[in-house]
Amino acid sequence: MNEANTKTGIKRIGVIDGQGGGIGSTIIKKLKDLLGETVEIIALGTNAIATAQMLKAKANRGASGENAIVQTAGKVDIIIGAVSIVMAHSMMGEVTPRMAEAVASSPAKKLLIPLSQENIEIIGIASIPLPHLIDALIQENLKHFFEEF
Secondary structure, three states, rough: HHHHHHHOOOOOEEEOOOOOHHHHHHHHHHHHHHHHHHHEEEEEEEOOOHHHHHOOOOEEEEEEEEHHHHHHHOOEEEEEEEEEOOOOHHHHHHHHHHHHHHHHHHOEEEEOOOOOOOOOOOOOOOOOOOOHHHHHHHHHHHHHHHOOO
């Protein structure tokens, strides 16, 4: 657990999204339905629209832009987003090199969904609809972080 979270015992999850914030919003809604207020969810948007959408999905807090992501990436226990959040210039240029570096070098556990609009194909990954990927992320990959599963 991140040092800043040891006093409260509550895990912090950073959800990073860009463009319209649809993927991040869906993830946050499912996390809130399952975990309620047992976690702190921080919406980190590459732009203000993405952040606003994730806040509407009931994120506890939110911030937008490069500096917000760079500063917060090292202060959360888990980072969730599309694989493109570790690729400089992805999301039509919204992910800056500093953002990608901060996420990739963060000590947080990174749970990345294999979706990319970039000219990148991840070999060995089956083509699965987004709702199924989000369910797998929550049910299979977050299990060992929370006992209530």
